[in-house]
Amino acid sequence: MLLRALYFGGPATRNDLSAATGLSPATVSTMTGDLLSENVVVEAGQVDSDGGRPRVVLRVNPAYGYAVGVDVGETQVSVELFDLEMTKLARAHYAVRSARHDPELVARHILAGVDTVIAESEVPAERVLGVGVGVPGIVEPGPDALVRAKTFGWEAVPLGALLRAGTSLPLFVDNGAKTMGQAELWFGSGKGTRDAIIVLMGSGVGGTVVTDGQIYRGAGKAAGEVGHLKLVAGGRTCRCGARGCLEAYLGAEAILDRGGVVADSADEEAALARLLDEGSPVIAESVELLGVGLSSLVHLFNPERIVIGGWAGLMLGGRMLTEIRAATAANTQAQPFQPETIVLGRLGPDAVALGAATLVLEPFFQGAAFQGAVSTIA
Amino acid sequence: MLLRALYFGGPATRNDLSAATGLSPATVSTMTGDLLSENVVVEAGQVDSDGGRPRVVLRVNPAYGYAVGVDVGETQVSVELFDLEMTKLARAHYAVRSARHDPELVARHILAGVDTVIAESEVPAERVLGVGVGVPGIVEPGPDALVRAKTFGWEAVPLGALLRAGTSLPLFVDNGAKTMGQAELWFGSGKGTRDAIIVLMGSGVGGTVVTDGQIYRGAGKAAGEVGHLKLVAGGRTCRCGARGCLEAYLGAEAILDRGGVVADSADEEAALARLLDEGSPVIAESVELLGVGLSSLVHLFNPERIVIGGWAGLMLGGRMLTEIRAATAANTQAQPFQPETIVLGRLGPDAVALGAATLVLEPFFQGAAFQGAVSTIA
């Protein structure tokens, strides 16, 4: 709890921490004493006080531990190593021909990448807290971390089991949209909110729902699938098989298709940019539909903030944010709704690995820290 | 925490409680000792154990305290008094001509009702824990409990303030759909679930979202407005002003309207029953639309259970539950989804007051209990 306050509240003095956590100064003092002697936190200068003893500023020691984040994407597997402050120290990169998403190959890439980044960054291996992996599709909770990813043709791939065979580091596997959402929540536009929704528009559409400061996962850990919120009963067929899904209208692929543009996945970005430049009517329509979808989310979740991210989301939102806000407000009349609730993501589209690395920190904040190699899966 | 386990886990022995709460038998023993001497819990018989000392069964003392629940409805204000086990002990009832919903009149009815039920049930007044009020519309949190209810023409009625002027009992004001949802959650079809959605279809449509065993209220306490989830972008105009809302298709009023039936609010039930008997195509269409809406909810919340309640919901679901499940499943393909997730409410349409009374118990479980007359508003 103290660690949390210090990590998210930035460097702070013992007094600040006492105010932030509600603990007494005495307790903060003894606890920070322990943390200092364990080297989890370090001193970082002083601040003069008016007339009294100067306050010592404390912060989390970025070098106390390290986290590996993995982004398993459509065309590549990228593995990154971060310190506790999430400064990127090393990166490994493996192209995957989009036809072949052999689970074992992906697992080998990940394992090789983990070794590479640890070696390259010259970080002591025993200081690595764990490996977080962001994958497309739904991850079934459990020690095997079964992954279902339509786009990869993965039906029930036990990625957790595959990886555990090759490393003794704690493992955390989660949906890529969720890891990216967590990144926005901790370090991006969602920072400081307790009730937020992060909508990620890329080729498809994913999302993260934050309730009470935490990602909401629901009973089967599959909540937050904003892409399959229905916009039009009986509408366009989605790749999930159902009809009228948001993704079937507002994924980049769908927008292009609706605009009559043929583009393979490498060209999608340029093609979407062109539609925007042209001021195609499909864009206005998309804004309107996005407003409808967001208004549903507002009524259901009443969030403090809605973050639009993902490359397509940033592209669309970058030019049409005002219109998106207006369209949402027009469909949200029952309650006082501030359009400023809707903002753009700040981390860019490559935050999946960053977010995946943050998964590793959860047990660290619980006070776990290096309790041997207990592999757990989110 | 112990009280919670005992209340929801039914009568239990100290050993059961130890297992349920994770506390040691010693702790349970000392704490139940306190609770017994305070008369909050009482002994309720014994169970033989195979070969050892028999276990003493404990339960919450229903007569330890009482709660008043108020249902402010379209045509009447009803005030009910319950003991801790939520057995109804008394009821007072005031007709309100639907034209006039003068806030002060409603407040006077409520206050009179509270006095009446306490007198009638001959319960000691100092044993009444508080008054919960369920109202239509959105309640703004705060000491005044500002109520916005379109159907009543209430813009910002400070119901909490009005009532506080007439009673010193702790007050809790909340949306009627939420109180009813809480009733289903605690005592009805939602019992035992931690992630559930309760959809209440009456003349309009309301809802309650349960996350981690608690009603989710969102940043502005207005979450869970299932009625304004959009089903059809650009569709029928809702009374909220927006278009394509679920309520504009699936409220009883809307279903009848779509079926070309003219009925005033008193006849709605009979009229809807007639449509069902006739096998009107509007019904099949409604089932399909409900399936679309529920599938959106499944994707967003991934609930353990969906409860359909409210008089119209019970009527429709009573005959078409299988079809509703099928329609939902047809729109929910991305993840393993069990149609049995969807069930009917068990408490009937009159549970608003019951649910409102449960609002009073929250502080009781926090260990508050008769700490003077600290009026708080949910």
Place this chain on the structure above:
DNA sequence: AGACCATAATCTAAGCCTTGAAAAAAGTCA
């Protein structure tokens, strides 16, 4: 019946966490 066994509940002393109050530390200012 009496020895013995099994299970439930309680008692006791110890450990841990937190805190208020007092003391110590580290400055400023006159």
Place this chain on the structure above:
DNA sequence: TGACTTTTTTCAAGGCTTAGATTATGGTCT
């Protein structure tokens, strides 16, 4: 330097929880 201010630490006390021992209450076996 000494008075004063503010931050930090120390210390003893209080509260909560628990492991382990003890007591309570019954059954079973010879």
